[in-house]
Amino acid sequence: MIRLEGVEVAFGLGTQDERRVLRGVELEVPKGQRVSVIGSNGAGKTTLLNAVAGSVRLAAGRVLIDGSDRSGEPEWMRSRCVGRVRQDPLAGTAGEMSVLDNLAMASRKGRRRLLPAVTPRLRRELAERVAELGMGLEERLRENVNRLSGGQRQALTLLMAALARPAVLLLDEHTAALDPRNARIVTELTRRLVAEHGLTSIAVTHDMGRALEEADRLLMMHEGRIVADLQGAAKEGMDVEGLVALFGEARGGRLEEDGALLR
Amino acid sequence: MIEGILIEGLVYGIMALGVFIAFRVLDFADLTVEGSFPFGAAAGGALLAGGAAAPAALLAAFAAGALAGCATSAIHHGFKVPPLLAGIVTMTGLYSVDLRLLGGRANLPLITFNPVMRGSEAWLGPGVPPVLASAAAFGLGALALVLALDLFFHTELGIAIGALGDNETSVVSVGADPTALRSIGIALANGLAGLSGALAASYQGFADVNFGSGVIAAGLASVMLGELLLPSSRIGVQLLRVLAGSVLFRAIMYAGRSWGYLAGITPNDLRLLNALLVVAALAASRGRARLSRDAALRRAKRGRGSPARGGGGAS
Numbered sequence: 422m423i424r425l426e427g428v429e430v431a432f433g434l435g436t437q438d439e440r441r442v443l444r445g446v447e448l449e450v451p452k453g454q455r456v457s458v459i460g461s462n463g464a465g466k467t468t469l470l471n472a473v474a475g476s477v478r479l480a481a482g483r484v485l486i487d488g489s490d491r492s493g494e495p496e497w498m499r500s501r502c503v504g505r506v507r508q509d510p511l512a513g514t515a516g517e518m519s520v521l522d523n524l525a526m527a528s529r530k531g532r533r534r535l536l537p538a539v540t541p542r543l544r545r546e547l548a549e550r551v552a553e554l555g556m557g558l559e560e561r562l563r564e565n566v567n568r569l570s571g572g573q574r575q576a577l578t579l580l581m582a583a584l585a586r587p588a589v590l591l592l593d594e595h596t597a598a599l600d601p602r603n604a605r606i607v608t609e610l611t612r613r614l615v616a617e618h619g620l621t622s623i624a625v626t627h628d629m630g631r632a633l634e635e636a637d638r639l640l641m642m643h644e645g646r647i648v649a650d651l652q653g654a655a656k657e658g659m660d661v662e663g664l665v666a667l668f669g670e671a672r673g674g675r676l677e678e679d680g681a682l683l684r
Numbered sequence: 685m686i687e688g689i690l691i692e693g694l695v696y697g698i699m700a701l702g703v704f705i706a707f708r709v710l711d712f713a714d715l716t717v718e719g720s721f722p723f724g725a726a727a728g729g730a731l732l733a734g735g736a737a738a739p740a741a742l743l744a745a746f747a748a749g750a751l752a753g754c755a756t757s758a759i760h761h762g763f764k765v766p767p768l769l770a771g772i773v774t775m776t777g778l779y780s781v782d783l784r785l786l787g788g789r790a791n792l793p794l795i796t797f798n799p800v801m802r803g804s805e806a807w808l809g810p811g812v813p814p815v816l817a818s819a820a821a822f823g824l825g826a827l828a829l830v831l832a833l834d835l836f837f838h839t840e841l842g843i844a845i846g847a848l849g850d851n852e853t854s855v856v857s858v859g860a861d862p863t864a865l866r867s868i869g870i871a872l873a874n875g876l877a878g879l880s881g882a883l884a885a886s887y888q889g890f891a892d893v894n895f896g897s898g899v900i901a902a903g904l905a906s907v908m909l910g911e912l913l914l915p916s917s918r919i920g921v922q923l924l925r926v927l928a929g930s931v932l933f934r935a936i937m938y939a940g941r942s943w944g945y946l947a948g949i950t951p952n953d954l955r956l957l958n959a960l961l962v963v964a965a966l967a968a969s970r971g972r973a974r975l976s977r978d979a980a981l982r983r984a985k986r987g988r989g990s991p992a993r994g995g996g997g998a999s
């Protein structure tokens with residue numbers, strides 16, 4: 422379970438161009454829930470994920486994972502229970518290293534003993550897991566990751582995140598840099614991995630239709646605040662037009678422009 | 685002569701391995717090497733002159749170098765300053781430490797106490813010419829070291845250090861501490877430089893506070909020459925080719941010293957030769973990259989009638 426209590430994030434505090442990017446965000450995500458986050462550019466969606474992952478300092482508030490306060494923990498330590506896939510397909514893997522080494526690193530959950538990283542047993546296990554991606558990567562375990570396509574690399578990142586069995590999986594427009602075909606494959610794969618492991622997930626997307634369809638819960642952000650939180654019946658009764666209208670309300674009118682922004 | 689070049693190449697090749705680990709594996713432009721090399725020479729030399737056994741002195745030289753590396757990473761991480769600055773600070777400070785270690789003198793002769801060289805010359809028995817025995821000892825020692833490093837870079841710790849220089853984000857997201865990993869890597873790199881310094885002092889027959897001057901350029905030249913010799917993405921081959929590059933580098937320098945006068949080159953010009961070698965290696969590797977790209981383009985053209993586009997960074 423993830424809990425954010427009064428989370429504030431600000432950049433350039435005390436300077437002229439001080440920006441308050443998250444303003445008192447309260448959020449509780451129960452185990453196994455799939456959350457989608459929408460909002461226009463600059464609304465603070467990525468920053469919200471950063472706050473959960475520990476990549477930004479909080480100006481105020483706490484982040485709790487499974488009941489314990491993790492606010493003071495450095496990002497690398499929190500990564501052991503927070504998986505993350507970013508928009509940039511190059512971000513999550515080491516390109517100059519083999520598919521196998523990348524996977525081995527992820528399955529070791531950051532342990533760094535003086536023992537062989539890849540044992541024959543682990544190799545077999547990982548080959549099986551990679552085969553489940555259905556991309557033929559099990560034949561290319563020894564190849565360097567920078568020889569894979571963006572879609573393959575993103576799929577690998579996703580698998581690495583899932584292997585560590587995180588308490589929450591953060592997805593930040595992770596199919597946005599892919600061509601339509603690869604985007605579809607990675608989306609499908611995400612759905613499968615999340616279902617298989619019963620992962621709690623928070624996914625930022627600009628695709629409202631898919632957000633409505635796939636998530637258990639929909640958050641709308643605007644200027645650092647969660648302005649709408651839809652789940653259950655409220656979510657079921659919602660359609661894309663309704664969301665656009667809701668978003669216009671949050672901004673105080675100017676409907677047409679918002680529709681364009683969110684698409 | 686050949687044996688001499690080989691031994692010299694292997695001795696300085698160990699320093700070049702350190703340069704390779706810092707600059708290539710960790711992507712950390714570490715000038716500390718220029719200080720940890722003489723630091724190892726001074727620490728090892730002082731111990732040898734005091735009657736210490738060869739293994740103890742060499743181990744201490746490694747530890748001294750590693751300590752210098754720790755100082756640099758503490759400055760780099762603690763004060764968030766760039767690697768270059770952190771390295772310069774450590775290197776500058778070490779000069780005075782070296783002078784103290786050498787008893788206030790700039791130079792410490794190791795003629796009477798040189799168990800490293802005497803040991804390496806005698807280990808195959810009296811029937812084998814000393815210089816051959818020595819070359820064999822250094823060759824085997826260097827190979828054992830490369831083997832150990834290859835094993836290290838296949839451990840959990842080793843692959844995490846390898847990934848760090850490649851993409852720090854990926855290391856953080858698998859839950860490893862990048863600061864600790866980088867510190868270990870830099871300590872290892874400078875430990876190797878320190879060990880190399882003590883071996884160099886033994887080989888030259890003296891330790892000198894100015895030993896370090898120019899070693900990074902020599903190390904980089906060795907690394908690059910090795911990369912030209914043997915293109916590979918396997919870490920074991922990459923380590924081995926650093927040694928090969930170092931031997932080649934020493935051979936070129938030897939040629940410059942011995943026959944350079946024919947072309948008007950004096951010993952004073954050797955640093956210039958070193959710099960030109962680095963430039964030539966850079967130019968050659970670029971030229972080769974272009975050649976192989978052109979070849980790929982030609983293949984693609986033949987295959988499809990139009991050149992393939994470079995499909996973004998990921999492909």
Ligand SMILES: Nc1ncnc2c1ncn2[C@@H]1O[C@H](COP(=O)(O)OP(=O)(O)OP(=O)(O)O)[C@@H](O)[C@H]1O
Nearest residue numbers: 432433440442460461462463464465466467468469
């Ligand atoms: N490191 C930073 N320094 C200063 N300002 C920042 C920093 N990171 C984010 N911001 C600002 O915070 C605001 C929210 O950024 P954030 O990246 O969270 O938006 P987003 O909702 O993810 O937008 P997008 O849809 O474009 O990805 C933006 O106005 C941005 O300029």
Ligand SMILES: [Mg+2]
Nearest residue numbers: 466467468593
């Ligand atoms: Mg964003």
